[in-house]
Amino acid sequence: MASLRELPPVHKLLVEPRIASLLYELGQQVVSESCRDVLAHWRQGIQEGTIATVDFDLLTRQILLKLNQKQIGHFRETINATGIVLHTNLGRAPLAEAAAKAAYEAGRHYLNLELDLDTGERSSRQNPLRKLLCQLTGAESATVVNNCAAATILTLRALALGREVVVSRGQLIEIGGSFRMPEIMATSGAILKEVGATNITRIGDYEKAVGPQTAALMRVHTSNFRIKGFTQETSMEELVELGNRLQLPVIDDAGSGAIHDPTSYGLAGEPIPQEAIRQGAAVTLFSGDKLLGGPQAGMIAGKKELIQRIEKDPFMRAVRCDKMTLAALERTLQLHLDPEVARREIPVISMLSKTKEELRQKAAGLSEKLMARGLQHDLVEDHAFVGGGTLPEEKLPTWIVRLPQDGAAGEWAKRLRIGTPAVLARIERDRILIDTRTVFDEQIEPLVEALIATRPKESA
Numbered sequence: 001m002a003s004l005r006e007l008p009p010v011h012k013l014l015v016e017p018r019i020a021s022l023l024y025e026l027g028q029q030v031v032s033e034s035c036r037d038v039l040a041h042w043r044q045g046i047q048e049g050t051i052a053t054v055d056f057d058l059l060t061r062q063i064l065l066k067l068n069q070k071q072i073g074h075f076r077e078t079i080n081a082t083g084i085v086l087h088t089n090l091g092r093a094p095l096a097e098a099a100a101k102a103a104y105e106a107g108r109h110y111l112n113l114e115l116d117l118d119t120g121e122r123s124s125r126q127n128p129l130r131k132l133l134c135q136l137t138g139a140e141s142a143t144v145v146n147n148c149a150a151a152t153i154l155t156l157r158a159l160a161l162g163r164e165v166v167v168s169r170g171q172l173i174e175i176g177g178s179f180r181m182p183e184i185m186a187t188s189g190a191i192l193k194e195v196g197a198t199n200i201t202r203i204g205d206y207e208k209a210v211g212p213q214t215a216a217l218m219r220v221h222t223s224n225f226r227i228k229g230f231t232q233e234t235s236m237e238e239l240v241e242l243g244n245r246l247q248l249p250v251i252d253d254a255g256s257g258a259i260h261d262p263t264s265y266g267l268a269g270e271p272i273p274q275e276a277i278r279q280g281a282a283v284t285l286f287s288g289d290k291l292l293g294g295p296q297a298g299m300i301a302g303k304k305e306l307i308q309r310i311e312k313d314p315f316m317r318a319v320r321c322d323k324m325t326l327a328a329l330e331r332t333l334q335l336h337l338d339p340e341v342a343r344r345e346i347p348v349i350s351m352l353s354k355t356k357e358e359l360r361q362k363a364a365g366l367s368e369k370l371m372a373r374g375l376q377h378d379l380v381e382d383h384a385f386v387g388g389g390t391l392p393e394e395k396l397p398t399w400i401v402r403l404p405q406d407g408a409a410g411e412w413a414k415r416l417r418i419g420t421p422a423v424l425a426r427i428e429r430d431r432i433l434i435d436t437r438t439v440f441d442e443q444i445e446p447l448v449e450a451l452i453a454t455r456p457k458e459s460a
Contacts, residue, residue, distance in 0.1 A: 002046045006054040010035045016060055022067050034066045078422040079443050079450070083384030083398050083435025085351045090424065092289040092296070094347045096335055099294060099328040106327035113323045125326060126311070132333040136259055137274040137284070139301035143311050144329065148287040149184060150319035151298030152253055155283055156188035158310040159249060160215035164193040168201035168234065171220035181220060190215065199231045203238040210246055217243050221255035221271050240280035249282030249306065257286035257299065259336045265343070265353035267386070267394055273301060282306055293348035294332035295325045351437055352386065356397050362436045363399040369448045370401065375455055378402040384435055401434040406456045415454035423450045
């Protein structure tokens with residue numbers, strides 16, 4: 001039976017070469033705390049009789065594992081094997097390689113964030129993004145903030161503080177994190193004037209609601225839900241015609257930010273910012289990290305005079321983007337200038353535009369590697385979703401690798417999640433499903449190793 005006296009003191013562990021090598025990088029306090037935590041676990045095991053002998057090498061390896069977890073940190077690369085392209089819990093859109101490099105370089109060096117290199121004078125961090133957004137959307141001007149909810153609040157503050165904004169009852173949505181449009185409206189200081197019914201709102205409903213306190217008309221894309229059956233929506237053209245007649249701006253919250261029409265790669269239609277601008281919307285708002293395929297950001301594009309008012313609002317400083325976001329977004333927008341380049345280089349667009357045959361071949365490639373390692377499985381057709389509150393009813397046809405049914409798929413999935421690399425898969429009817437649509441080519445080999453290393457003994 002092991003004795004507590006056999007446990008080494010912390011100072012002895014700190015001079016063990018493998019542990020001592022981490023002192024400079026992590027600091028003595030962090031390393032010492034990890035040693036104490038592991039020793040406490042062993043001490044409890046000895047007292048409870050579950051540890052019979054003190055194995056110094058095993059003790060050291062457990063400390064190294066704990067320190068390795070601290071080195072990695074909480075946020076780490078995860079292989080998305082769910083097939084859900086815009087997975088909110090996994091950070092939505094993965095960046096294009098060029099955008100990721102731009103963010104990296106912006107973060108590690110100084111850069112001319114607010115400096116005109118030609119004149120040597122101070123400039124606006126918005127100017128490079130403004131130019132690109134105007135080019136892509138046809139707007140007179142544009143600006144960028146840190147997400148689309150912030151874009152909505154800022155726009156309503158600047159254009160309708162203390163006044164009414166008319167919105168259809170059927171568009172009073174709740175977005176991620178339990179934030180609801182009425183609450184966002186209240187936070188902005190604008191007054192919500194809801195009109196129509198949940199399923200039907202006509203142009204006459206808007207017109208009847210307009211009064212002396214009305215500041216704007218607003219359309220909100222419903223994003224993550226659809227109303228079916230006996231329905232009717234007011235078109236942007238109708239809203240703009242009414243707005244022009246009553247001298248009221250129309251604000252369009254387009255949501256997912258599809259610069260290129262998703263129908264071009266076989267998906268249902270989504271609001272396109274440049275279409276709203278062409279139809280006469282005074283301001284259109286959209287996200288950066290959904291169908292645009294860039295970093296989290298909120299775009300505001302529209303009439304020059306209104307953008308200037310928005311940028312002068314004091315709240316603008318609280319929601320502006322940092323240098324790394326701006327660098328990544330600039331590069332993403334540059335890629336969008338050529339639709340074919342965007343389809344090839346921007347991961348979200350590339351993943352969504354894959355054909356069923358391309359997906360079958362990719363899944364078959366994974367299947368061959370798993371068969372060679374002796375892991376039994378099925379290769380079957382299935383479907384996934386776009387995710388991220390985008391195209392909620394749109395099923396993506398796909399091919400999946402379906403792992404054996406062992407009665408404990410949840411445990412297998414957990415081992416995959418906590419492994420290195422972390423792997424997130426779908427579970428259906430007690431079977432793990434691996435969809436390679438969202439697995440990068442360079443992740444295939446690590447995925448194979450993770451599946452082999454974590455498989456239950458019965459599957460070996």
